[in-house]
Amino acid sequence: MREAHRGAQGLRATIFWLVIVAILLFFLFPPIWLFMTSIKTFRDAFAIPPKLLFTPTIENYLNVFATKQIQAFLLNSIIISASSTAIALLIGIPAAYALARFEFAGKKNLSFFILSVRIAPPIMTLFPLYILFNRLNLIGTRLSVIVMYVVFNLPLAVWIMQIFFRDISGELRDAALIDGCSELRVLLRVMLPLVRSGLSATSILCVIQAWNEYLLALVLTSQKSQTMPVAITSFMTYSGIEWGPISAAGVVVMVPMIAFGLMVQKNLVRGLTLGAVKG
Amino acid sequence: MSRTAYSFLLPAVVAIFLVIIVPMVLAIFITFHDVNLVETGGAMIPNGARNFVTLFKDHRFFHSIVISLLYVVTAVSIETVLSVAIALLLDRKFHGRNLVRTLIIIPMFITPVVVGLSWRMFYDPTSGIINYLLGVLGLGTRHDWLGNAAIALPAIVLADVWEWTPFMILIVLAGLESIPQELYEAAVVDGTTRMTAIRYISIPLVLPAIVVAMIFRVVDAMKAFDLIYVMTKGGPGLATETTNLYAYTIGFQYFRIGYATTVALVFTVIATAVSSAFVSRLFRQSRA
Numbered sequence: 001m002r003e004a005h006r007g008a009q010g011l012r013a014t015i016f017w018l019v020i021v022a023i024l025l026f027f028l029f030p031p032i033w034l035f036m037t038s039i040k041t042f043r044d045a046f047a048i049p050p051k052l053l054f055t056p057t058i059e060n061y062l063n064v065f066a067t068k069q070i071q072a073f074l075l076n077s078i079i080i081s082a083s084s085t086a087i088a089l090l091i092g093i094p095a096a097y098a099l100a101r102f103e104f105a106g107k108k109n110l111s112f113f114i115l116s117v118r119i120a121p122p123i124m125t126l127f128p129l130y131i132l133f134n135r136l137n138l139i140g141t142r143l144s145v146i147v148m149y150v151v152f153n154l155p156l157a158v159w160i161m162q163i164f165f166r167d168i169s170g171e172l173r174d175a176a177l178i179d180g181c182s183e184l185r186v187l188l189r190v191m192l193p194l195v196r197s198g199l200s201a202t203s204i205l206c207v208i209q210a211w212n213e214y215l216l217a218l219v220l221t222s223q224k225s226q227t228m229p230v231a232i233t234s235f236m237t238y239s240g241i242e243w244g245p246i247s248a249a250g251v252v253v254m255v256p257m258i259a260f261g262l263m264v265q266k267n268l269v270r271g272l273t274l275g276a277v278k279g
Numbered sequence: 280m281s282r283t284a285y286s287f288l289l290p291a292v293v294a295i296f297l298v299i300i301v302p303m304v305l306a307i308f309i310t311f312h313d314v315n316l317v318e319t320g321g322a323m324i325p326n327g328a329r330n331f332v333t334l335f336k337d338h339r340f341f342h343s344i345v346i347s348l349l350y351v352v353t354a355v356s357i358e359t360v361l362s363v364a365i366a367l368l369l370d371r372k373f374h375g376r377n378l379v380r381t382l383i384i385i386p387m388f389i390t391p392v393v394v395g396l397s398w399r400m401f402y403d404p405t406s407g408i409i410n411y412l413l414g415v416l417g418l419g420t421r422h423d424w425l426g427n428a429a430i431a432l433p434a435i436v437l438a439d440v441w442e443w444t445p446f447m448i449l450i451v452l453a454g455l456e457s458i459p460q461e462l463y464e465a466a467v468v469d470g471t472t473r474m475t476a477i478r479y480i481s482i483p484l485v486l487p488a489i490v491v492a493m494i495f496r497v498v499d500a501m502k503a504f505d506l507i508y509v510m511t512k513g514g515p516g517l518a519t520e521t522t523n524l525y526a527y528t529i530g531f532q533y534f535r536i537g538y539a540t541t542v543a544l545v546f547t548v549i550a551t552a553v554s555s556a557f558v559s560r561l562f563r564q565s566r567a
Contacts, residue, residue: 016368020379023365025399026381027445033408036327036399046406086543091294094287110288117295119554121502123523124547125298127530127540128305134321151298154291203373212390215503215523219531222415233509236396250393261388262381268334269453273560274490277450279455 038247045243053090058250068248072224073231077253080142080217080227081210084149085203090149091159093199099158099167101173113266118155118274122216123146130219140222148220149210156209157202159274160267164198165191201267204260211257228253303558310541316534323537330541338541339517341525344549347422347477347521350507351500354439359493361440362447363485367477369448370455382451391442395509398438399425402510425511428518435510435519439503447492453487455481490561496556501550 037045040058064070098104098109129148130139138144168191175187192199217227226234232253235246261268269277312323312328334340369380371564386394401409402424414420424434438453458481504523507513513520513528522542530539 016373019368023368024379024382027386030394030401030441031385031389033401034393034397048406048411048439050408050411091290095291099283102281102284102287104284107284108485110292114291114295117299119498119551120299121302121523121543121547121550123502123504123526123543124306125302126527127536127543128302128309129298130530131309131321131536132302132305147298153295154295158291183287208388212388212392213391214390214508215527219527229390229505232392232396236509241396241399246396246401250390251397254389254393256389257387257390261384265381265384268384269450272446273450273491273495277453277488 026206027075031258034247034254035251039252040244042244045247060244061252064245065252066249070231073226073228074252076142076221076225077211079224080145080149080225081207084146084153084210085206087150088153088157088206089161089199089203092154092202093161093192094184094187095154096158096161097165097191099237100162114158114218115274117151122152126216128218133220139220141227142221142225143226144220145217145225148216149213152213152216153206153209156205156271157273160202160205160271161195161198163270163275164195168194198267201264201271205268205271208257211253239251242249289299289463304392306540306544309537310544312532314537314540316536318534321536326537330538331545334541334545335536339505340522342517343520343522343525344546346432346517346519347501348502348545348553350439350521351497352438353433354436354443354500355496357436357440358444358447362451362492363482365444366448366451366455366485367481369452370481371426384449386442387446387449389442391439391505392509394438394442395506398434398441399510404432408524409506426513426515430450431511431515434559435507438506438510439500442506443496443499447489447496450488450492451485454485457488460485478506492556493561494554496555502555516552 038053039058040051041057041059044051044054065074070127095114099107132262133139133144172190172194173186176181176190181189213227213230214229214233217230218233221227223232232246232249235242235249264271270272302322309323311325311327313319313326313329314321314323320488365383369383371375401407404410404421404423404426407424410420410422413422422430462480462484463476466480471479502523503521504527505523507519507521508527511519513524523546526539526543526546529535529542533539
C-alpha cells in the first residue's frame with residue numbers, strides 16, 4: 001500500500017517536472033535559437049537537419065557592427081531611450097508627488113487624464129503629429145521621437161512613482177516643511193532619496209518601452225535618426241533575409257532589455273499594472 | 280498648497296495636452312480634408328464628409344476591423360487560459376521555483392520586432408525549424424505558415440501568445456500569492472481536494488488580478504502593429520491586415536493622410552467602445 005502510494009507520488013512529481021520543462025522550453029527556445037543562429041556560419045544556419053553542434057563564429061557580429069551605420073543606429077537608440085526616460089521622469093516625478101501627497105480640487109480627474117495616455121492608440125495621434133512635425137521640419141530628427149516617447153511614458157512614470165511616494169510616512173515631509181524647506185526642496189532632498197528603488201524600477205521600465213518601440217520610430221525617423229528596431233527590419237529585403245546578421249543584431253538589441261527587465265523583477269508587477277496589482 | 284500641486288502637475292498636463300489632445304483635435308479637423316503628401320505636398324483641401332463616405336463603402340476597412348477583433352479576441356483568450364493554468368501550476372512550493380519564475384518572464388522584455396523576426400525564421404517554409412520538426416514527426420515539411428491565408432493569422436497570434444502570456448502569468452501569480460495561506464489551511468482541515476480549493480478559493484480571489492491583466496492585454500493588442508508588420512506586412516492578400524496596418528498603409532504607402540486619419544479615428548472610437556464594454560462587463564463579473 002505504502003509503496004504504491006509513494007509510486008503514485010513519484011509519478012506525479014515526474015509529470016509535474018515534465019510539464020515545467022515543456023513550458024520553459026516553449027518560452028526560452030526562441031531567444032536561444034536566435035542566439036545560436038547568430039553564431040552560426042551562413043551555411044550552418046541553413047543546414048537541414050538543423051545543426052545543434054557546430055563551430056561557433058562571431059563573424060555575424062563583426063559584419064553587422066563593423067559598419068559605421070549600425071553603430072550610429074545603436075547610438076540613436078541609446079540617446080533616444082535615455083533622454084526620453086530622463087525627461088519623462090523630470091516631468092512625471094513632481095506630478096506623481098503632487099498626486100500622492102497633496103489634496104486639491106480635480107485630483108481624480110487629472111490622475112485619469114494622465115492614465116488615459118496609456119489607452120490612447122499611437123496610430124490616432126500619429127498622422128496629425130506627422131503633419132505638425134512636418135511643418136516644424138522635425139521629421140527625421142531624434143527630437144520628434146523623444147517628444148513622443150516622453151509623453152507615452154508619462155502614465156508609467158506618474159502612476160508608479162505615485163505609489164512609491166504614498167509609502168513614505170507623512171511626518172518626514174512635515175518635519176522638513178517646519179524647518180523652512182520649500183515643497184520642491186522637500187521633494188528633491190527628502191523624498192527622492194527615499195524612493196530610490198522605485199525610481200530605478202520606473203526608469204528601467206521607461207527605457208524598455210522606448211527601446212522596444214517600433215511604429216512611431218518607423219514613421220518619424222529618417223536614415224540619420226533610425227533606432228535599432230527600425231534598422232533591423234531594413235535588413236529584410238524582398239530578395240531574401242540574411243538571418244545571420246539579423247540574428248546578431250537582434251541579440252544585441254534583446255539582451256540588455258532582458259537584463260534590465262530581470263533587474264526590476266521585484267517591482268515589475270506593480271509597474272506593469274500601474275499599481276493595480278500588488279506584486 | 281493646491282497652488283504648489285498645480286504647478287507640480289503643470290508640465291505633465293501641458294505635455295499631454297500638446298502631444299495627445301492637440302493632435303486628437305487636429306485629427307478630427309483633418310478627417311474633413313483631403314491631405315495628400317505627394318500630389319499636393321500635404322496641403323489641406325476641404326472635402327466635406329467625403330472621407331467618411333469612402334470609409335463606409337470601403338470593404339477593406341471593414342475587413343481590417345474583423346481581423347483586428349479576431350486578433351485581439353483569440354490572442355487574449357488563449358493568453359488568459361494559458362496564463363491561469365501555468366500560474367496555478369507554479370503557485371506551489373518546489374525547488375527552483377524562483378528560477379523558473381525568472382526564466383519564464385524573459386519573452387515580454389524582448390523587442391517585438393526581434394520576436395517577429397525570430398518567429399518568421401521558425402516559420403520559414405524551407406529552412407524553418409517548425410517544418411523540420413513536423414517532418415520528423417511525419418506531418419509534412421511543406422507548410423507555408425505565413426504565406427497561407429488560412430493559417431497566417433493564427434501563426435501571428437501564436438507569436439503574440441508567446442511574448443505576452445508571461446506578462447499575464449506574472450500578474451496572475453502575484454494575485455495567487457496574495458491569497459492568505461490560512462484559507463487553504465482551513466480548506467484542508469475540511470477535507471477539500473486541491474481541485475475544489477482552486478475552484479472555490481483560488482479562482483474567485485484571483486479574478487481581480489486576471490481582469491487587470493486582461494484589460495492591459497486588450498488595450499495593447501488593439502495597438503498591435505510591430506509583430507504583424509514584421510511577420511507578414513498584413514498579407515498574404517489581406518489575411519492579416521488589422522486596421523492599424525491598413526491605416527499605416529493608406530498614410531505612408533498611398534500618402535493619403537486625410538483618409539488614413541479617418542480610418543484611425545473611426546477605429547479608435549470602435550476600439551474604445553469595444554474595450555470599455557468588455558472592461559465594464561469584466562468588472563461586473565469579478566465583483567459578482
